[in-house]
Amino acid sequence: MRCTLLKRFSVSKAINNARRYHSPDYNFDLTNHNLSVQQEQKNALQRTSEDLSIITSYFPKSFNFAAYVNSSNTLQTLLHLNVNLSKIEKKPFVAEKILKLNFEEENTKEILLFIKDYVGVEYIGHFLTKNPLILFETAEDLKIRVNYLESKKFQNESIRKIITQNPFWLMFSTIRIDKRLGYYQEKFKLCGSEVRYLATKQPNLITYNLHHIQTNSFVIKEEMGFNDNEVKELILKIPKVWMINQHSLLERFNYVHNVMKIPHEKVLHYPNILLCRNFKVKQRHIFLEKLGRAQYDATKENYVPLSALIEGTDQDFCRTYAKCLVDDFNTFLKTM
Numbered sequence: 001m002r003c004t005l006l007k008r009f010s011v012s013k014a015i016n017n018a019r020r021y022h023s024p025d026y027n028f029d030l031t032n033h034n035l036s037v038q039q040e041q042k043n044a045l046q047r048t049s050e051d052l053s054i055i056t057s058y059f060p061k062s063f064n065f066a067a068y069v070n071s072s073n074t075l076q077t078l079l080h081l082n083v084n085l086s087k088i089e090k091k092p093f094v095a096e097k098i099l100k101l102n103f104e105e106e107n108t109k110e111i112l113l114f115i116k117d118y119v120g121v122e123y124i125g126h127f128l129t130k131n132p133l134i135l136f137e138t139a140e141d142l143k144i145r146v147n148y149l150e151s152k153k154f155q156n157e158s159i160r161k162i163i164t165q166n167p168f169w170l171m172f173s174t175i176r177i178d179k180r181l182g183y184y185q186e187k188f189k190l191c192g193s194e195v196r197y198l199a200t201k202q203p204n205l206i207t208y209n210l211h212h213i214q215t216n217s218f219v220i221k222e223e224m225g226f227n228d229n230e231v232k233e234l235i236l237k238i239p240k241v242w243m244i245n246q247h248s249l250l251e252r253f254n255y256v257h258n259v260m261k262i263p264h265e266k267v268l269h270y271p272n273i274l275l276c277r278n279f280k281v282k283q284r285h286i287f288l289e290k291l292g293r294a295q296y297d298a299t300k301e302n303y304v305p306l307s308a309l310i311e312g313t314d315q316d317f318c319r320t321y322a323k324c325l326v327d328d329f330n331t332f333l334k335t336m
């Protein structure tokens with residue numbers, strides 16, 4: 001019974017709406033509405049004698065800054081500071097914020113002076129190209145983050161190096177940085193001076209993706225077979241290893257350790273070999289092997305250091321270690 005009443009009500013409402021839509025009065029109202037809209041649009045296009053200069057410039061969405069440079073004081077200031085706008089415009093969200101920035105504001109001026117004091121005038125452009133969003137922080141917050149490093153006994157020279165090499169460091173609050181430093185100290189059993197050394201040597205590591213760091217730690221310890229002490233030595237010597245793609249890292253180690261038969265202690269003695277692409281190590285190792293000179297034991301004759309596989313020109317490599325002409329090496333490469 002209830003459903004029947006609801007249906008009757010809905011049908012009745014629909015009939016009344018239909019009658020209203022087809023009535024003369026309704027058509028008249030609709031016509032008047034359309035005329036009103038057309039009149040408003042016409043008025044908006046008419047010339048005006050009013051001063052509109054106080055209205056903020058309208059910047060439509062675009063793929064580049066080229067159309068705005070002549071009319072934007074902000075972009076002109078950034079160009080004067082040697083900022084690479086072509087890199088910033090690749091991120092529409094950042095580009096839109098930059099266009100609305102006002103360099104006349106006191107906070108923005110303080111931030112520029114702050115950056116200049118720590119990275120130098122010649123690096124301001126590079127710094128802002130990497131991290132333009134720092135201009136939207138507060139100068140007070142930046143000072144607090146530097147004061148935190150000073151409270152942790154970082155020297156001024158170390159602080160300058162950290163900020164210069166990692167423009168994103170100052171985007172992290174003191175709480176986040178403190179947690180990151182604590183993580184590395186606990187994870188790798190580092191003392192205070194070692195934490196400061198690690199942060200200064202590779203500032204990007206501290207703010208790097210923690211999931212990536214944890215995965216590489218697992219690969220280095222469990223799959224590559226380094227013990228805790230060796231892992232600690234490795235991260236202090238060459239922390240960049242923790243930022244390499246896991247597949248590439250394991251592939252490089254497997255070739256050096258399992259194919260070339262280089263033990264862990266020798267890899268630790270020259271860990272830079274893990275930073276080099278595999279193809280270069282393979283080329284030089286196989287060539288030395290073909291000549292009977294692939295000898296990496298320092299206690300034996302014709303010793304070849306691991307550094308010879310990745311450093312120097314091909315000519316230096318052939319003259320010093322392969323004892324042949326570089327043309328012979330180039331001919332060999334064509335067969336690979």
